[in-house]
Amino acid sequence: MGESASAVGGGVTARDGIVRGATALATISDTPRLDAELLMAHALGLSREAMLLGRLDDLAPESFAGLLRRRLDGEPIAYITGRRAFWTIELAVAPGVLIPRPDTETLIEAAIDHFGARAPASILDLGTGSGALLLAALDIWPDAHGLGIDRSPEALVIARGNAERLGLAERARFQAGDWGEGIADRFDLVLCNPPYVESEAVLPREVAEHEPASALFAGPEGLDEYRRLAPQIGQMLAPGGVACIEIGFAQGAAVSALFRDAGFDPSIRQDLGGRDRCVILGGSS
Numbered sequence: 001m002g003e004s005a006s007a008v009g010g011g012v013t014a015r016d017g018i019v020r021g022a023t024a025l026a027t028i029s030d031t032p033r034l035d036a037e038l039l040m041a042h043a044l045g046l047s048r049e050a051m052l053l054g055r056l057d058d059l060a061p062e063s064f065a066g067l068l069r070r071r072l073d074g075e076p077i078a079y080i081t082g083r084r085a086f087w088t089i090e091l092a093v094a095p096g097v098l099i100p101r102p103d104t105e106t107l108i109e110a111a112i113d114h115f116g117a118r119a120p121a122s123i124l125d126l127g128t129g130s131g132a133l134l135l136a137a138l139d140i141w142p143d144a145h146g147l148g149i150d151r152s153p154e155a156l157v158i159a160r161g162n163a164e165r166l167g168l169a170e171r172a173r174f175q176a177g178d179w180g181e182g183i184a185d186r187f188d189l190v191l192c193n194p195p196y197v198e199s200e201a202v203l204p205r206e207v208a209e210h211e212p213a214s215a216l217f218a219g220p221e222g223l224d225e226y227r228r229l230a231p232q233i234g235q236m237l238a239p240g241g242v243a244c245i246e247i248g249f250a251q252g253a254a255v256s257a258l259f260r261d262a263g264f265d266p267s268i269r270q271d272l273g274g275r276d277r278c279v280i281l282g283g284s285s
């Protein structure tokens with residue numbers, strides 16, 4: 001590993017560095033070319049698009065070898081670059097928050113479908129982490145205001161920083177909390193990506209060793225947090241509103257049953273891979 005990382009330093013172009021980097025990364029990543037491009041763009045201080053469109057003949061910066069080495073050691077790209085794209089926005093991320101996944105965009109699609117030409121005025125994001133869901137929603141609906149809740153003070157710092165950088169701070173509040181505890185308001189849209197991984201599940205090494213366990217694991221069946229959320233959601237939802245809650249692909253039936261017991265008529269939406277990914281709960285109108 002050390003050798004393949006150091007072979008990209010000293011005098012090679014970004015183009016060649018990416019090719020060599022991608023070859024080395026093929027052993028540990030499903031997306032070696034993309035990873036190498038993102039690391040090279042980061043080393044050059046450019047967006048990936050700007051690099052690909054006209055800077056591939058630049059010399060690869062010395063720092064690329066070190067970034068590549070970290071990736072070869074299993075660190076997620078988003079923690080190395082400190083950035084991750086989600087929906088229409090780019091978020092700062094760090095090891096204290098879960099890296100936003102494309103699957104989670106399913107919740108945003110469900111919300112857009114629910115409101116159609118209307119717009120939610122108020123949005124609640126339970127377990128906001130980096131702020132991904134709340135900030136993506138505020139970016140879609142320019143008149144909406146929102147509240148992001150997280151138990152982790154570290155996550156709240158990252159989420160507030162993201163709101164500032166994206167120019168959304170005036171419409172986004174963040175506060176420490178345990179799901180709906182102490183929340184008196186009702187919201188048109190409730191978004192939530194809770195921890196839902198079974199405690200004994202074997203996750204990819206880069207997830208298990210780098211991402212926060214508190215954002216991933218939820219008891220033996222991964223259902224513990226849904227059990228806590230189910231009795232609370234009704235009090236947070238405004239009439240005509242909707243809650244879009246992420247689930248693991250095999251949890252559709254179990255999570256639907258929990259919310260049915262709490263008085264909802266849940267429906268399920270699938271992600272782009274065709275797997276169950278989001279439970280949708282309509283508010284009473």
Ligand code: GLN
Pocket residue numbers: 101103193194195196197203207215216217246
């Ligand atoms: N889908 C995530 C994974 O990569 C889990 C996220 C979660 O628990 N909310 O395992």
